[in-house]
Amino acid sequence: MTLIERSFREKIVLVGAVFPGDSPMAVEESLTELALLVDTAGADVVGRLTQRMAARDPGYFLGKGKVEELKELSYATDCDTVIFDDELTPAQQRNLEKVLGRTAIDRTALILDIFAQNAKSMEGKAQVELALLSYRLPRLRGRGISLSQQTGRIGTRGPGETKLEEDRRRIQARISRLKHQLDDYAKNRRVQASSRVASRTQTASLVGYTNAGKSSLINALCDSDVFVENKLFATLDTRTRRMLLPGGEGFLLSDTVGFIKKLPHQLIESFRSTLEVVRESDFLLHVVDATSPDPHGQMRAVREVLIEIDAENVRELLVFNKIDLVEDLSTLRLDFPQAVFVSAVRGDGLEELRLQIAALIREQTKIYYLKIALSRGDILARLHSEGEILSMTSTDEGYEITARLDSGSLGLFEEFVVPSL
Ligand SMILES: Nc1nc2c(ncn2[C@@H]2O[C@H](COP(=O)(O)OP(=O)(O)OP(=O)(O)O)[C@@H](O)[C@H]2O)c(=O)[nH]1
Numbered sequence: 001m002t003l004i005e006r007s008f009r010e011k012i013v014l015v016g017a018v019f020p021g022d023s024p025m026a027v028e029e030s031l032t033e034l035a036l037l038v039d040t041a042g043a044d045v046v047g048r049l050t051q052r053m054a055a056r057d058p059g060y061f062l063g064k065g066k067v068e069e070l071k072e073l074s075y076a077t078d079c080d081t082v083i084f085d086d087e088l089t090p091a092q093q094r095n096l097e098k099v100l101g102r103t104a105i106d107r108t109a110l111i112l113d114i115f116a117q118n119a120k121s122m123e124g125k126a127q128v129e130l131a132l133l134s135y136r137l138p139r140l141r142g143r144g145i146s147l148s149q150q151t152g153r154i155g156t157r158g159p160g161e162t163k164l165e166e167d168r169r170r171i172q173a174r175i176s177r178l179k180h181q182l183d184d185y186a187k188n189r190r191v192q193a194s195s196r197v198a199s200r201t202q203t204a205s206l207v208g209y210t211n212a213g214k215s216s217l218i219n220a221l222c223d224s225d226v227f228v229e230n231k232l233f234a235t236l237d238t239r240t241r242r243m244l245l246p247g248g249e250g251f252l253l254s255d256t257v258g259f260i261k262k263l264p265h266q267l268i269e270s271f272r273s274t275l276e277v278v279r280e281s282d283f284l285l286h287v288v289d290a291t292s293p294d295p296h297g298q299m300r301a302v303r304e305v306l307i308e309i310d311a312e313n314v315r316e317l318l319v320f321n322k323i324d325l326v327e328d329l330s331t332l333r334l335d336f337p338q339a340v341f342v343s344a345v346r347g348d349g350l351e352e353l354r355l356q357i358a359a360l361i362r363e364q365t366k367i368y369y370l371k372i373a374l375s376r377g378d379i380l381a382r383l384h385s386e387g388e389i390l391s392m393t394s395t396d397e398g399y400e401i402t403a404r405l406d407s408g409s410l411g412l413f414e415e416f417v418v419p420s421l
């Protein structure tokens, strides 16, 4: 993937729409987040425009008068690119670019651009390229030559300035190659994961809104040095570290890519396999930025992604981070009595968090007394791999065993469990 370095800071105008039922405040907050995304992408916001509207105009997204206003604002600010907070159809994008005489893109393209800049591993790059190509494929046709030659701008960079001029079929071929490549990575990961299952080490994942402090928290808890930055989507690659609990027990904790409102579904699709670690976790640490103006909205956005990756049923421990920056936590504590409040940077609350994690792990494994007939060597072998055998005696009737099992594997041995003990 070739990324073209920008030698200038691109000037951007943001456009948001308030539809019936939207709160104007929420739209403003969404635009502020869009501005943060622009900053992360290395460009400057020079203007903002919002319109109250009943429905999207199929041709231009905005109404006629507003398009004129946007054109004037674009000239006045001499912006390079206009970014819409809502998704544009390929036709709207083309029409707007024609009228405005400059690049028009949407939030999805901007997020994809940031992912393209931040991808480091081979797998991360393949995932982002797949998402970008899926996004661009329906947008290829009819894009003006002059615009496609304006290289190096947000939404036009990334894999293949030249690839974009190739025909559809070659892009589709590339998409299926990337899918195969990603399948191979996933298969390898499953082999590693199955050896982990055999050793019955519990696993947890850090999930949460981008920039909430997930990587900072894994560093604080596991004494590791995962990359941390005050930018959105600093982490794209999943990293797994071992964490030791107060009782000396260990478990595996994974740091994952952050989520955001309106996360492009192309990205969720192509990151699906790296996010399998989340679905297969014994529990999640859902990290929320305690300084966020809208913690409820951010948590909702995270849960929506969890549903999309089929991880909504994994147990979760809610962790509010960055409490060193918050003067009054009383409202949050009242709203979320079950949450743990920490500062990954200053260390507050980490002991409490470790204790809660240890309790969660203990809760999920219990000791059972089992009787297995001598003829059922298969069940015994299974028990060896799925649980932890604490003691075993063999009698004429069979094996008498005490074993530690988690709720997931209990079902396999239910008929052998002796209810007393
Ligand atoms: N003051 C303060 N800052 C924090 C704390 N935890 C993290 N930060 C800062 O918040 C920013 C984001 O931290 P990261 O750990 O990279 O956040 P993340 O959730 O991994 O973000 P992405 O990987 O980009 O989604 C960095 O500038 C951190 O230094 C905290 O407890 N207190």
Ligand SMILES: [Mg+2]
Pocket (backbone or CB within 6 Å): 214, 215, 216, 227, 228, 234, 235, 256
């Ligand atoms: Mg991170």
